Amino acid sequence: MIPVGPLRSLPLGCLLGATLLGLAACSRPSPPPATERVLRVSQRNEPATLDPQLATLPDEFFIIRAVGEGLLVPAPGSGDTPPLPGVAESWTVSDDGCTYTFHLRAGARWSNGDPVTAVDFAYSVQRALTPALGAPKAALFFGLKHAAAYHAGRVTDFSAVGVRVINPRTLQLELEHPAADFPVTVASGPWIPVHRATVERFGAMDQRDNPWTKPGHHVGNGPFTLSGWLPAQEIAVRRHAGYWDSARVKLDGIRFLVFDNGDTEERAFRAGQVDVTMAVPFSKLAGYRAAQPSPLRTAPLHETRYLALNTERAPLDLPAVRRALSLALDRSALVEKVLQGGQHPAYSFLPPGLGGYQDADRITEDAAEARRLLAEAGFPGGAGFPVLEVTSWWASSAVLEAIQQMWRRELGIEVTLAQREARAHLAAMAAGDYAIAFVTAIPDCNSVTDLLTDLTSGNPGNYPRWSNPDYDRLVTEGSRLNSASNRLAAYQAAERLLLADSPVIPLYFNTQNFLVQPRVKVWQTDRLWTRFYKDVTLE
Amino acid sequence: MLRFIARRLLQVIPVLFVIITATFFMVRFVPGGPFTAEKAVPPEILRNLEAHYGLDQPLWRQYLNYLGRVVRGDLGPSFKYSNRSVNEIIADKLPVSLELGATALAVALVLGLGLGVLAAVRRNRWPDYLASSVGMLGICVPTFVMGPLLVLFFAIRLGWLNASGWYTLPDRILPALTLGFVYAAYIMRLTRGGMLEVLNQDYIRTARAKGASEVRIVLRHALRGGLLPVVAFLGPGIAGILTGSFVIETIFQIPGLGREFVNSAFNRDYTLVLGTVILYAGLIIGLNLVVDVVQVWLNPKLKFE
Numbered sequence: 001m002i003p004v005g006p007l008r009s010l011p012l013g014c015l016l017g018a019t020l021l022g023l024a025a026c027s028r029p030s031p032p033p034a035t036e037r038v039l040r041v042s043q044r045n046e047p048a049t050l051d052p053q054l055a056t057l058p059d060e061f062f063i064i065r066a067v068g069e070g071l072l073v074p075a076p077g078s079g080d081t082p083p084l085p086g087v088a089e090s091w092t093v094s095d096d097g098c099t100y101t102f103h104l105r106a107g108a109r110w111s112n113g114d115p116v117t118a119v120d121f122a123y124s125v126q127r128a129l130t131p132a133l134g135a136p137k138a139a140l141f142f143g144l145k146h147a148a149a150y151h152a153g154r155v156t157d158f159s160a161v162g163v164r165v166i167n168p169r170t171l172q173l174e175l176e177h178p179a180a181d182f183p184v185t186v187a188s189g190p191w192i193p194v195h196r197a198t199v200e201r202f203g204a205m206d207q208r209d210n211p212w213t214k215p216g217h218h219v220g221n222g223p224f225t226l227s228g229w230l231p232a233q234e235i236a237v238r239r240h241a242g243y244w245d246s247a248r249v250k251l252d253g254i255r256f257l258v259f260d261n262g263d264t265e266e267r268a269f270r271a272g273q274v275d276v277t278m279a280v281p282f283s284k285l286a287g288y289r290a291a292q293p294s295p296l297r298t299a300p301l302h303e304t305r306y307l308a309l310n311t312e313r314a315p316l317d318l319p320a321v322r323r324a325l326s327l328a329l330d331r332s333a334l335v336e337k338v339l340q341g342g343q344h345p346a347y348s349f350l351p352p353g354l355g356g357y358q359d360a361d362r363i364t365e366d367a368a369e370a371r372r373l374l375a376e377a378g379f380p381g382g383a384g385f386p387v388l389e390v391t392s393w394w395a396s397s398a399v400l401e402a403i404q405q406m407w408r409r410e411l412g413i414e415v416t417l418a419q420r421e422a423r424a425h426l427a428a429m430a431a432g433d434y435a436i437a438f439v440t441a442i443p444d445c446n447s448v449t450d451l452l453t454d455l456t457s458g459n460p461g462n463y464p465r466w467s468n469p470d471y472d473r474l475v476t477e478g479s480r481l482n483s484a485s486n487r488l489a490a491y492q493a494a495e496r497l498l499l500a501d502s503p504v505i506p507l508y509f510n511t512q513n514f515l516v517q518p519r520v521k522v523w524q525t526d527r528l529w530t531r532f533y534k535d536v537t538l539e
Numbered sequence: 540m541l542r543f544i545a546r547r548l549l550q551v552i553p554v555l556f557v558i559i560t561a562t563f564f565m566v567r568f569v570p571g572g573p574f575t576a577e578k579a580v581p582p583e584i585l586r587n588l589e590a591h592y593g594l595d596q597p598l599w600r601q602y603l604n605y606l607g608r609v610v611r612g613d614l615g616p617s618f619k620y621s622n623r624s625v626n627e628i629i630a631d632k633l634p635v636s637l638e639l640g641a642t643a644l645a646v647a648l649v650l651g652l653g654l655g656v657l658a659a660v661r662r663n664r665w666p667d668y669l670a671s672s673v674g675m676l677g678i679c680v681p682t683f684v685m686g687p688l689l690v691l692f693f694a695i696r697l698g699w700l701n702a703s704g705w706y707t708l709p710d711r712i713l714p715a716l717t718l719g720f721v722y723a724a725y726i727m728r729l730t731r732g733g734m735l736e737v738l739n740q741d742y743i744r745t746a747r748a749k750g751a752s753e754v755r756i757v758l759r760h761a762l763r764g765g766l767l768p769v770v771a772f773l774g775p776g777i778a779g780i781l782t783g784s785f786v787i788e789t790i791f792q793i794p795g796l797g798r799e800f801v802n803s804a805f806n807r808d809y810t811l812v813l814g815t816v817i818l819y820a821g822l823i824i825g826l827n828l829v830v831d832v833v834q835v836w837l838n839p840k841l842k843f844e
Binding site (some may be wrong): 133213232257273297423452 | 569570572574575576577578579580581582583584587590591594616619620621622623624628630631632690691694698699701702703704705706788789792794798799802806807816823
């Protein structure tokens with residue numbers, strides 16, 4: 001008789017435990033062979049697409065920039081440096097600033113061996129502007145002559161658009177107006193070319209569900225080629241031997257690991273599965289800061305976080321009220337006491353250094369002046385001021401609570417805080433159905449034009465629904481000036497108007513905190529979420 | 540029995556129809572859309588996108604188009620993943636969720652039944668107290684605490700396993716343990732309760748009197764009756780393991796369908812929301828049917844009707 005009792009069940013448990021441990025011991029993840037130099041970087045979002053003309057998120061361009069290269073590429077660092085040569089080895093500008101001629105490298109190759117030619121770039125521009133494709137970043141091509149008209153369907157013949165193939169190695173781009181920051185636009189992600197024959201082998205040019213970017217189909221011209229894609233896990237790229245600058249590339253490959261959750265990512269980093277993370281959970285920041293040597297890196301971003309004030313809603317329609325709300329804040333306390341993540345207080349709307357911009361005017365915080373302005377607007381000591389709602393979609397409650405407290409203390413006014421689901425919040429903002437909202441502004445390329453244009457009258461990014469004809473004029477004129485110094489002056493004047501009228505309250509410039517394993521050397525980024533892989537080495 | 544199953548299967552059609560209709564309209568009435576972004580999309584580009592996906596048509600026509608597609612087995616294109624269809628996404632991710640669910644279920648059954656039988660047979664003695672404590676612990680400790688703790692110990696401290704990912708067989712261990720443990724606790728308590736009730740029945744005494752061995756009594760007579768509450772629990776339980784794996788999939792970065800299900804709602808990926816809802820609804824209906832059949836088979840007192 002088999003004894004019933006502990007002995008009958010315990011072996012079962014032991015067996016299970018032993019099996020699990022045995023499995024664990026025998027197939028413990030083995031490190032890649034010493035000769036393989038594969039970088040493992042993590043990111044937050046599963047890429048929705050690897051199509052340069054359809055992608056929108058930094059996470060998508062992390063990979064697209066590894067497997068593709070535009071005419072120009074952004075320069076690592078703070079944003080003061082103009083773009084560097086990519087597929088184009090040199091370029092010239094006509095005296096009127098309206099014609100750019102790019103000279104392509106002889107050695108530029110697609111991953112299937114075809115040469116990269118001017119025709120490829122012309123095709124990619126046409127693709128981005130084809131209405132049916134619905135390219136979300138099509139506006140980055142609107143500087144080209146007749147491009148916006150072609151995109152809107154008013155011009156149907158693409159040969160009217162300012163893109164000319166002079167010969168396979170010379171591409172000429174003609175602009176509607178001169179634009180000093182045009183090279184920066186050309187260096188942006190959506191300008192990365194696609195391989196025509198590959199796109200058309202798997203579908204139509206304007207077909208959104210064209211499967212050409214799948215591994216096995218994909219043909220790119222970057223330092224790496226796409227080698228594998230495990231959905232919601234990782235995208236793998238291998239070194240592209242035919243890349244024109246491949247002698248400089250030290251890595252054999254990169255694995256882009258997808259992590260939905262920052263805590264999971266941090267645990268994987270501690271377990272040695274990740275070389276470079278996307279972020280650090282706030283609760284772990286202090287610990288990593290204290291560690292010696294610390295894997296923590298802090299990189300400033302050209303990313304303005306601000307409060308949008310709905311200027312159509314009383315009493316936010318009064319400039320004095322808006323200014324009072326802005327002047328009453330203590331931004332350095334917000335950054336140092338609340339955020340504690342190395343962010344910089346924003347005393348201007350445009351991030352200093354973005355595209356070489358320098359601000360002329362800064363917000364001078366002054367609680368007494370704020371109280372005076374509020375009284376002048378008819379709310380002395382906050383009396384009679386309605387209770388407004390401040391809405392946001394991410395867990396920024398500590399920041400907003402601090403702001404709530406500052407306004408209560410300095411101005412005697414009350415606001416309520418509401419956190420909404422992301423898209424519900426954004427839809428309400430777009431519809432003007434809010435009073436005060438927390439907004440993050442990230443420029444599409446290394447230029448302030450984009451952020452300034454967002455706040456021109458009637459622009460969909462103009463959440464405050466603010467309108468100032470002088471501002472509109474300055475921004476439009478500035479964007480069309482060929483001289484960098486004249487342009488800077490126009491933009492500075494526009495920003496001065498913006499700060500004086502205060503439809504937005506800049507709070508802080510964001511920072512990326514992330515972790516890097518000691519074995520990774522020469523990890524470079526810019527301030528717009530671009531990562532640079534060519535010089536990375538592993539020890 | 541076949542007639543019973545056939546009739547139940549016919550009932551599935553109106554149920555699914557109601558679920559599809561309700562989900563279709565609910566997800567459309569939620570504010571925000573698939574192309575809503577903080578970096579606002581210019582209106583002319585938005586129009587192109589909406590035209591591409593047919594979102595510019597009247598809602599009733601979109602609904603009829605969608606129904607027509609579903610009948611043909613096509614769940615449509617995903618809005619977020621521009622070159623993947625909902626069918627492809629489900630085909631990619633459902634097997635992962637099923638594998639995770641099956642492993643977790645195996646853990647739950649082995650642990651739960653083993654401990655439950657042990658606790659019932661050794662009632663009010665230390666094995667019972669031990670098993671009951673483990674059960675209480677499993678019910679009390681949420682997966683998002685248990686998962687990271689296991690990772691901390693086995694992946695970071697000991698370095699035996701990966702902290703996350705779904706590459707090799709050992710990567711299944713920690714997620715399956717975490718997910719299975721909660722259900723093991725419930726199964727343990729149900730088994731213990733069911734067994735205790737049965738062990739006091741007359742027919743068990745009769746079996747003992749006839750000289751049946753203790754093993755035979757426990758496994759052949761008592762367990763069969765004691766399993767009834769467990770089987771009743773397993774229907775919704777399995778559905779819960781499959782649909783409720785969102786937290787586990789996030790903690791361990793597992794490419795399963797649970798995460799897609801939740802994220803699709805945040806992304807307003809209308810077709811993916813509907814596709815996963817249809818799939819999960821079908822699974823739950825199917826599992827309930829299986830449970831009903833098994834219950835009749837286990838309990839001679841019940842009949843198909």
